[in-house]
Amino acid sequence: MLTDPSRKYTAFPQVDLPDREWPSKTITAPPRWLSTDLRDGNQALIDPMDAEKKRRFFDMLVKIGLKEIEVGFPSAGATEFDFISGLVQSDAIPDDVTVQVLTQSRRDLIEKSFESLRGARAAIVHLYNAVSPAWRRIVFQMDRQDIKQIAVDGAKILRDEAAKQPDTEWHFEYSPETFSTAELDFSLEVCEAVMDVLQPTPDRPIILNLPATVEAATPNIYADQIEWFGRNIRDRDRVAISLHPHNDRGTGVAAAELGMMAGADRVEGCLFGNGERTGNVCLVTLGMNMYTQGLSPRLDFSDMERIVKMAEYCNQLPVHPRHPYAGELVHTAFSGSHQDAIKKGFAAQAARNDEIWDVPYLPLDPRDIGLDYEAVIRVNSQSGKGGVAWVLEQDKGLKLPKRLQAHFSRAVQELADRSSRELNADDIWQAFKAEYRIGRTPKRFRLVDYEESRASDGTRIFTGKILDQGTERSISGRGNGLISGVVSALADSFGVALDVVNYSEHAMTGGTDARAAAYVECTDANGETVWGVGMDEDIATASVRAVLSAASAAA
Ligand SMILES: CC(=O)SCCNC(=O)CCNC(=O)[C@H](O)C(C)(C)COP(=O)(O)OP(=O)(O)OC[C@H]1O[C@@H](n2cnc3c(N)ncnc32)[C@H](O)[C@@H]1OP(=O)(O)O
């Protein structure tokens, strides 16, 4: 790279708009959305979609709720033409959906485009030509007047072709391609010349689509350009201003949002930001950004996983795991402090028991887009106790006391460091069972049977049978409760000294055959902390098991 890039690249000039209003505006309604997945998205693919893929994509867009869909570039070839005319002929377009096609400003291409739409109830024909200085100079070698003439000539053909098919409700869109790098007054002049030909009305406005064909500046400059255009275009009530941001600087979404604040009525983009080079603006991100501000985008992404899979299949391109809202990893925390905050957020949510979403680090409730909470927390060597506890709670219904969480997380940390990989829910469960001697046959103190009764002085008497290294033994003890009874029986029969420091229990709601879990924190004869965990059908048996589990560790 150059040490002084200013010799090669020039900063984009500001727009002279000192009284700009867009910075104080907010987005209060969704725009008219247009998906150009089947056109701008498709033309950028390594393998453009065949008819089967295009049809699947089209049906998905309809299901999501897109009402305007650019279905292709009919004059590009037989695949495009046949798909578009097939769609029209087969009545596959719902009454509330309007298809759009793109054409260069050349007679034969425009005629072909109209031909592909023969029989359509309604359609938008989209005409474009590039207007900015570099394209005028390099691509067309024409001056301003000639470039305007290309647009005007194309508009006339549009008008005349539409008149030949009066049964279709025709709408027109004109794009001064490369708008964002063109002189504003020239784009305006060309657009108004096109309006002179097409004579839009308030009932049937023309769509003037203002593309950032190549994103070349910070998004505030695009917003200035849009506000300037909206203020200066004549007959504003006969115009729908449309945005078409690309993402070369990585700010396509910001540009679209600021452009909407600047007065645009409509946005063109693709799902997951597919499209030329770095892509078109992502409709999923834009829609979900509105949604998480409490504004319905009128697009339905409730089944995000299916939408991702279908887009990946049709585009033959992966959706990035970190893609906003949709990526595989974006609702997941691996790191301890994030996991801790999320876990607390869910607990606070449950305690409040209202509908407000307020969970740290999670801007969206994953359930709203059809995901469950399983993947919200995943465990690796960066994780902490909260994350491990969350996985056990979600997967097995265990609610570990906080001090046990800390105890167990050390074991998990060691395992994660040793294995150098993510630990799944089963890895964690196996580690938990091993650490607290659950389910496997311990050499000592496996419970076979027990009974509890009360002595005349009110103390409780515990009698039971346990397996001790394969031999069945009867034990009994007295205490104020079941746990002290078991501890005293163990002390009397085996001399296992345990001091119970903390005990807790809860009913389980999922994951295992057990219906109750008990946790006991003890100190042994050496003053070391030992934990016991018991799980069983009823809480009393679970507590006995918890004490025996601790005794097994202490013996
Ligand atoms: C920003 C965008 O995304 S615009 C959409 C781009 N999409 C596509 O190009 C996909 C479909 N395209 C195609 O199938 C073909 O390019 C076609 C059928 C449109 C045209 O094919 P060809 O006739 O072979 O021309 P080619 O692809 O080389 O295009 C370049 C020619 O079009 C001219 N041209 C470019 N844009 C326009 C326009 N909007 N109006 C009129 N002429 C134009 C160029 O000046 C050039 O002309 P020249 O050959 O006289 O120098």
Ligand SMILES: CC(C)C(=O)C(=O)O
């Ligand atoms: C044809 C126009 C709208 C286009 O795709 C672009 O400028 O990116």
